[in-house]
Amino acid sequence: MADKRPDKITIAEVAKLAGVSTATAGRVLGGYGYSRQEIKDKVRQASEQLGYRPNLLARGLITGKTMTIGVVAGDIQSPFYASILRGVADVARASGFGVLLTNSDERLDRELEAVQLLREKQVDGLIIAPSDILGSRHLHSAIRDGCPVVTIDRAVFNLAADSVTVDNRAASRECISRLIEAGHRRIGMVAELERWEHGDVDAFIRSVERNAVDPTNLFPSWQRLFGYMEAHRAAGLSVDRVLVGRVGVYSVEGARKETQRLLQLPNRPTALFTTDGLMSAAAMEVITTLDLRIPTDLSLICFDDLDWMSFLKPGISAVVQPLIDMGEAAARLILARINGEDGEPQRLALKPAFAERGSIAPPRSL
Numbered sequence: 103m104a105d106k107r108p109d110k111i112t113i114a115e116v117a118k119l120a121g122v123s124t125a126t127a128g129r130v131l132g133g134y135g136y137s138r139q140e141i142k143d144k145v146r147q148a149s150e151q152l153g154y155r156p157n158l159l160a161r162g163l164i165t166g167k168t169m170t171i172g173v174v175a176g177d178i179q180s181p182f183y184a185s186i187l188r189g190v191a192d193v194a195r196a197s198g199f200g201v202l203l204t205n206s207d208e209r210l211d212r213e214l215e216a217v218q219l220l221r222e223k224q225v226d227g228l229i230i231a232p233s234d235i236l237g238s239r240h241l242h243s244a245i246r247d248g249c250p251v252v253t254i255d256r257a258v259f260n261l262a263a264d265s266v267t268v269d270n271r272a273a274s275r276e277c278i279s280r281l282i283e284a285g286h287r288r289i290g291m292v293a294e295l296e297r298w299e300h301g302d303v304d305a306f307i308r309s310v311e312r313n314a315v316d317p318t319n320l321f322p323s324w325q326r327l328f329g330y331m332e333a334h335r336a337a338g339l340s341v342d343r344v345l346v347g348r349v350g351v352y353s354v355e356g357a358r359k360e361t362q363r364l365l366q367l368p369n370r371p372t373a374l375f376t377t378d379g380l381m382s383a384a385a386m387e388v389i390t391t392l393d394l395r396i397p398t399d400l401s402l403i404c405f406d407d408l409d410w411m412s413f414l415k416p417g418i419s420a421v422v423q424p425l426i427d428m429g430e431a432a433a434r435l436i437l438a439r440i441n442g443e444d445g446e447p448q449r450l451a452l453k454p455a456f457a458e459r460g461s462i463a464p465p466r467s468l
Contacts, residue, residue: 111152111153111154111155112154113127113128113131113154114127115152115154116131116145116148116149116152116154117145117148119148119151119152120141120144120145120147120148121144122141122144122145126141126145127145127148130142130145130146131145131146131149131154167226167440168223168224168225168226169198169199169200169226170199170200170201170202170223170224170225170226171190171194171199171200171201171202171225171226171227171228171229171433171436171437171440172201172202172204172217172220172221172223172225172227172228172229173187173190173201173202173203173204173228173229173230174204174205174206174213174216174217174220174228174229174230174231175187175203175204175205175206175231176205176206176207176208176231176233176255177205177207177208178203178205180379181379181408182378182379182406182423182425183231185425185426185429186254186255186425186426186428186429186432187201187203187429188426188429189425189426189427189428189429189430189431189432189433190229190429190430190432190433191429191433192426192429192430192433193429193430193433193434193437194433194437197437199226199437202220202223202225204216204219204220206231206233208233208352209233210233210234213230213232213233213234213240214240217230217240217241217244218240221244221247221249225249226249226250226440227249227250227251227252227436227437227439227440228241228244228249228250228251228252228436229251229252229253229254229432229433229436230251230252230253230254231253231254231255231256232253232256232258234258235256235257235258235259235319235320235321236258236259236299236319238258238261241253241258241261241263242261242262245261245262245263250263250436250439250440251263251264251436252264252265252266252432252435252436252439253265253266254266254267254428254429254432255267255322255428256321256322257318257319257449258319259319261447262447263447264432264435264436264439264447264448264449264450265447265448265449265450266428266431266432266435266450266452267322267428267449267450267451267452268322268423268424268428268451268452268453268454269451269452269453269454270322270325270326270328270329271317271325271326271328271329271332272329272453273326273329273405273421273453273454273456274325274326274327274328274329274330274333274375274377274405274421275329275330275332275333275336276329276333276456277329277333277375277403277405277421277456278329278330278333278334278375279333279336279337280403280419280462281373281375281401281403281462282333282334282337282339284373284401284462284463284464284465285464285465286371286372286373286401286464286465287339287372287465288342288345288369288370288371288372288373289330289345289371289372289373289374289375290345290346290347290364290365290370290371290373290374290375291327291330291345291346291347291374291375291376291377292347292349292357292360292361292364292374292375292376292377292381292384292385293323293326293327293346293347293348293349293376293377293378293381294321294323294348294349294350294351294352294377294378294380294381295323295324295327295348295349295350296321296323296349296350296351296352297321298320298321298324302348303327303343303346303348304343306324306327307331307341307343307346310328310331311331315328318449322377322378323377323378326377326405327346327377330346330375344367345364345371347360347361347363347364348360349381352380353380354380354383354384355384357376357380357381357383357384357385358384358385358387358388361374361384361385361388361389362388362392365388365389365392365394365400366392371400372400372401372465372466373400373401373402373403373462373465374389374400374401374402374403375402375403375404375405376402376403376404376405377405378405378406379404379406379408381404382404382405382406382408382411382418382420383408383410385402385404386418389402396414396416396418396461397416397460397461397462397463398463398466399466401461401462401463401465402418402419402461402462403418403419403420403421403461403462404418404419404420404421405420405421406420406421406423407420407421407422407423407457408420411457411459412457412459416459416460416461417457417459417460417461418459418461419456419457419458419459419460419461419462420456420457420459421454421455421456421457422454422455422456422457423452423454424452424453424454424455427452428452431450431452435448435450
């Protein structure tokens with residue numbers, strides 16, 4: 103007769119080998135209730151000897167926890183999310199939690215499906231990059247039902263959830279200030295700027311000038327435009343709307359077209375600021391096609407630090423987001439909520455670093 107498979111070993115068999123009751127073995131292996139250390143050691147030794155595998159679903163029915171965290175990423179192929187997920191997984195694993203990962207492609211319909219799936223799996227909490235920062239009724243519903251939520255990269259308006267972001271405004275403002283200090287007055291910007299409920303870029307610029315925009319509830323690219331404007335204002339410069347390249351979607355082709363438009367203007371910008379990795383990669387393709395030399399013909403700063411930026415000569419100066427730190431912080435927050443921590447939602451805005459690599463120089467006309 104073949105040996106019994108390890109995944110068929112029962113708690114009763116573990117209890118018999120350890121010389122304790124089935125209930126006691128269940129408490130030890132389930133991590134609930136009290137047992138003396140001597141008993142715990144006997145049960146665990148018997149469990150290892152038999153190759154027992156716990157039934158997590160059954161344990162969840164007893165403890166009310168499945169020891170899993172659900173994560174909804176915008177794009178799991180993106181290095182941005184990959185680094186954040188590494189941080190989440192490291193902290194979760196150290197606390198005995200598993201991670202269930204889903205993808206939304208930055209689409210609300212797919213996000214709704216992902217959240218529903220994870221809740222049906224009875225995850226103990228959700229970490230999510232929300233695609234809707236104004237409504238997100240599904241996230242409000244999850245919290246009302248007792249499922250903790252932590253948002254990453256962006257915060258949802260009036261959502262009683264912790265959030266982990268970076269200080270996009272300050273980082274963008276610093277980038278543009280560096281270019282202005284180098285002598286640049288025509289600074290182009292290539293950004294996604296996909297969703298703003300109150301109109302187009304012109305409307306946004308007018309609203310910021312009237313101090314009528316709350317920057318805390320904007321998508322990151324709009325926050326970076328906010329910082330772009332603040333740097334101009336601080337230097338006493340006006341913003342030339344023509345130099346703000348709104349791609350409108352997260353698209354390589356769209357970013358190429360907008361970069362080409364900017365760099366083929368009769369009075370083209372002498373410096374360029376790209377607001378995420380995809381925009382930066384597309385912009386570099388156009389810069390290379392037009393045979394522009396960095397920084398002699400064009401200064402360049404990119405938001406998000408990608409591997410290829412340090413391989414070029416000269417390297418590309420970039421904002422370095424603390425992505426692993428973001429993931430770790432999000433995991434710590436969700437674990438604290440799962441473990442019953444109360445209190446007002448925490449809004450963490452981590453400070454990114456700046457990697458200076460030689461892609462900034464005074465404009466040639468000086």
